[in-house]
Amino acid sequence: MSTINEKKRVLFDATAIANIVQRMANELAQENHPGVDVVLVGIQTGGVQLAHRLAEQLGKLWGRTVPVGQLDISMYRDDLDHRFAPKVHPTDILFDVSDKTVVLVDDVFFSGRTTRAALDALAELGRPKRVQLAVLIDRGHRELPIRPDFVGQAIDTEPGDRVDVKLPDNPEECKVVLEKSAE
Amino acid sequence: MTWTRKDLLDLQSLSGEEISTILDTARVFKDIGARPRKVMPALRGKTVVNLFVEPSTRTRISFELAALRLAADVINFTAEASSLRKGETLKDTARNLEALNADFIVIRHSAAGAPHFLSRVLKAHVINAGDGAHEHPTQGLLDVFTMLEEKKRIAGLRVTILGDILYSRVARSNIWALLKLGAHVTLCGPPTLVPRTFEELGCRVTHDLETAIKDADVINLLRIQHERQRKTMFPGLGEYTSLFGINRARLKAAPPDVLIMHPGPINRGVEVDSEVADGSQSVILKQVTNGLAVRMAILYLVNGGKLPQELIETYAGRTPDMVNPQQATATAE
Numbered sequence: 241m242s243t244i245n246e247k248k249r250v251l252f253d254a255t256a257i258a259n260i261v262q263r264m265a266n267e268l269a270q271e272n273h274p275g276v277d278v279v280l281v282g283i284q285t286g287g288v289q290l291a292h293r294l295a296e297q298l299g300k301l302w303g304r305t306v307p308v309g310q311l312d313i314s315m316y317r318d319d320l321d322h323r324f325a326p327k328v329h330p331t332d333i334l335f336d337v338s339d340k341t342v343v344l345v346d347d348v349f350f351s352g353r354t355t356r357a358a359l360d361a362l363a364e365l366g367r368p369k370r371v372q373l374a375v376l377i378d379r380g381h382r383e384l385p386i387r388p389d390f391v392g393q394a395i396d397t398e399p400g401d402r403v404d405v406k407l408p409d410n411p412e413e414c415k416v417v418l419e420k421s422a423e
Numbered sequence: 424m425t426w427t428r429k430d431l432l433d434l435q436s437l438s439g440e441e442i443s444t445i446l447d448t449a450r451v452f453k454d455i456g457a458r459p460r461k462v463m464p465a466l467r468g469k470t471v472v473n474l475f476v477e478p479s480t481r482t483r484i485s486f487e488l489a490a491l492r493l494a495a496d497v498i499n500f501t502a503e504a505s506s507l508r509k510g511e512t513l514k515d516t517a518r519n520l521e522a523l524n525a526d527f528i529v530i531r532h533s534a535a536g537a538p539h540f541l542s543r544v545l546k547a548h549v550i551n552a553g554d555g556a557h558e559h560p561t562q563g564l565l566d567v568f569t570m571l572e573e574k575k576r577i578a579g580l581r582v583t584i585l586g587d588i589l590y591s592r593v594a595r596s597n598i599w600a601l602l603k604l605g606a607h608v609t610l611c612g613p614p615t616l617v618p619r620t621f622e623e624l625g626c627r628v629t630h631d632l633e634t635a636i637k638d639a640d641v642i643n644l645l646r647i648q649h650e651r652q653r654k655t656m657f658p659g660l661g662e663y664t665s666l667f668g669i670n671r672a673r674l675k676a677a678p679p680d681v682l683i684m685h686p687g688p689i690n691r692g693v694e695v696d697s698e699v700a701d702g703s704q705s706v707i708l709k710q711v712t713n714g715l716a717v718r719m720a721i722l723y724l725v726n727g728g729k730l731p732q733e734l735i736e737t738y739a740g741r742t743p744d745m746v747n748p749q750q751a752t753a754t755a756e
Contacts, residue, residue, distance in 0.1 A: 324728070328723070330451055330454055365460075
């Protein structure tokens, strides 16, 4: 672990993230074996890259291509009256989610409100057989009765902290950064 | 960039970045329109009032559908059936709508600046759906959106706007959006309707059709607005058609892939022949489809926009009745 400054700290580097993703994929594969009906849906924007990385690993484990979609949840947020309009991103799901096992994928699990919005957004697209939630980081402070099924790593944070997950195309540059709040 | 404005009043006051934000947002909404289930709950529980003091069918329907797609409630209010006819001022009418907790007021009015006036006296989000000969921002946005979709770029695009420029709010909104995004704009029509003063905005002005269209990527045809003109602006529709009407023969002077656009309603046989209006280069109906996406984007974006600080201070601890009494003079005709 390296220190950027006293407020910002790299929690996981590229190697650590690769190990975490591998372990998540193993758990997902075991839980959903043989996985013929499994599709991954990344929540825009942080969950999309992670969904692709998980799908790649699952593909190797199951020996077939695992479909990946991306879901935008801005229209379903519960705080639209209290903030500037969030940037909307495309929802791009080229398969029918009905009767599938849909694994929602997000980078950070915090209040649970994003997941709630994602469940609503997903319901517009069909009726999955079941929905699971996979997150790279569970930072605590849930505000809703929602819990992830697959957690890469749980970490302790204060509510005002920032957890920044960077998963660029270049795996070398991947990292998870914790930024402590100012006080 | 993040959209922070409470209202959409005109395109003149927007930055190129703000316009791009609207276009990017509209792109996503257009995809939603192609889904089997088209309704999103972004404005659930909100009330949109279409305050159309001047008649309109397509713009009103487009706004109505956009609001419904975002799960808002919609009330349509037209001049014919309203108390404006009984002499109520625009401000009083709007205040009454706000007293019913209207969250958005979409206004079309024959007086330029009417939306700007309302935006200063109302907490509701105000969207200009056409004010006199001033601006029609959502039309300008949907036109630019369509050009971008078809031609993949706006910067450097050569756009010719043809027809009644002087009386056209569509022309003004097009000009502002196109110039801010780096397009080259040529204006053409009879000298009485296309004065040279538009050159000051950065447009090219010509009164010769062939010059105007020979290198155009896009020709945006404007409706001859009989109702807005004094009779003396040009000798007659026949002469206008013979000099500026677009038909297949005349279109040969333009590049083969030129895009034909028209905000509607079309006067077939006047500014454009049916052959061209219904031809393969025409994107007139796509404009209508795109209008819906653009209006959804606007409703979504301004919903998050905040009351400007000076208005928050004005409202604090006071009733809306006390706001800006000196501005209460603008009335509906």
